[in-house]
Amino acid sequence: xxxxxxxxxxxxxxxxxxxxxxxxxxxxxxxxxxxxxxxxxxxxxxxxxxxxxxxxxxxxxxxxxxxxxxxxxxxxxxxxxxxxxxxxxxxxxxxxxxxxxxxxxxxxxxxxxxxxxxxxxxxxxxxxxxxxxxxxxxxxxxxxxxxxxxxxxxxxxxxxxxxxxxxxxxxxxxxxxxxxxxxxxxxxxxxxxxxxxxxxxxxxxxxxxxxxxxxxxxxxxxxxxxxxxxxxxxxxxxxxxxxxxxxxxxxxxxxxxxxxxxxxxxxxxxxxxxxxxxxxxxxxxxxxxxxxxxxxxxxxxxxxxxxxxxxxxxxxxxxxxxxxxx
Numbered sequence: 001x002x003x004x005x006x007x008x009x010x011x012x013x014x015x016x017x018x019x020x021x022x023x024x025x026x027x028x029x030x031x032x033x034x035x036x037x038x039x040x041x042x043x044x045x046x047x048x049x050x051x052x053x054x055x056x057x058x059x060x061x062x063x064x065x066x067x068x069x070x071x072x073x074x075x076x077x078x079x080x081x082x083x084x085x086x087x088x089x090x091x092x093x094x095x096x097x098x099x100x101x102x103x104x105x106x107x108x109x110x111x112x113x114x115x116x117x118x119x120x121x122x123x124x125x126x127x128x129x130x131x132x133x134x135x136x137x138x139x140x141x142x143x144x145x146x147x148x149x150x151x152x153x154x155x156x157x158x159x160x161x162x163x164x165x166x167x168x169x170x171x172x173x174x175x176x177x178x179x180x181x182x183x184x185x186x187x188x189x190x191x192x193x194x195x196x197x198x199x200x201x202x203x204x205x206x207x208x209x210x211x212x213x214x215x216x217x218x219x220x221x222x223x224x225x226x227x228x229x230x231x232x233x234x235x236x237x238x239x240x241x242x243x244x245x246x247x248x249x250x251x252x253x254x255x256x257x258x259x260x261x262x263x264x265x266x267x268x269x270x271x272x273x274x275x276x277x278x279x280x281x282x283x284x285x286x287x288x289x290x291x292x293x294x295x296x297x298x299x300x301x302x303x304x305x306x307x308x309x310x311x312x313x314x315x316x317x318x319x320x321x322x323x324x325x326x
Contacts, residue, residue, distance in 0.1 A: 156303070
């Protein structure tokens with residue numbers, strides 16, 4: 001019996017999905033299935049009832065899962081002992097992010113932590129906010145990144161930075177949203193633009209930056225996810241329109257921010273999405289602009305359970321805070 005197959009089984013049982021387990025393990029679904037069958041052959045029992053949809057653990061599977069979880073956790077601690085002497089973290093830290101944050105400063109921070117801790121394995125899981133919070137509460141994840149504060153019992157939150165919302169649009173469908181650059185240049189005072197402050201929560205805009213007036217959105221369909229997918233983001237968007245006396249025409253879809261950009265490309269409406277996302281991706285026929293008045297910022301929080309954090313997770317959080325400290 002191989003230890004890695006126990007690790008694969010624990011991940012599969014936590015995710016309750018071959019597809020999600022494969023994504024978390026960076027394997028194909030067939031590879032995960034093959035390793036689970038090998039583990040069943042080694043143990044001489046069936047661990048999963050594949051006749052049900054979704055699958056269920058057998059009685060033996062539940063017993064093995066309880067023991068395997070303990071074994072895997074202890075193994076991670078053992079692997080980290082050697083790295084203690086070197087001052088770096090080892091083992092596994094399971095991180096949950098919302099899809100839009102895959103294009104943000106969060107993943108830059110993860111990359112730097114991984115660079116400084118070559119013995120550390122970061123498993124990345126992405127889903128909507130309620131799903132990753134549920135995984136954190138169950139202990140399947142160690143740390144999550146989202147826009148939501150104080151919604152997981154027993155967990156702590158720390159604000160890392162804030163990300164400005166901007167409006168994404170197809171310039172062929174909505175040419176009225178293309179900023180009037182000529183007017184901005186004429187109105188801009190002479191002198192060099194003020195540089196952005198590296199690491200700032202919301203970098204200073206260059207002098208003369210053009211913003212599209214909010215009135216230009218009147219009557220346009222705004223592509224949005226449903227409130228249940230990310231309440232904090234949804235409420236921030238609606239709060240902005242309410243504050244400025246506007247009633248937006250919302251088209252709610254089952255979509256992430258990146259999916260919304262696809263709807264925008266198709267000319268089905270505009271979308272209010274994080275500036276970090278639009279700065280990181282280049283989608284043909286999709287432009288973005290800032291509104292006047294400015295759209296709100298979205299706070300980016302790290303959330304974790306101090307009681308359930310092993311040493312690797314504690315080192316991870318310490319270094320994470322260091323990377324985002326002003």
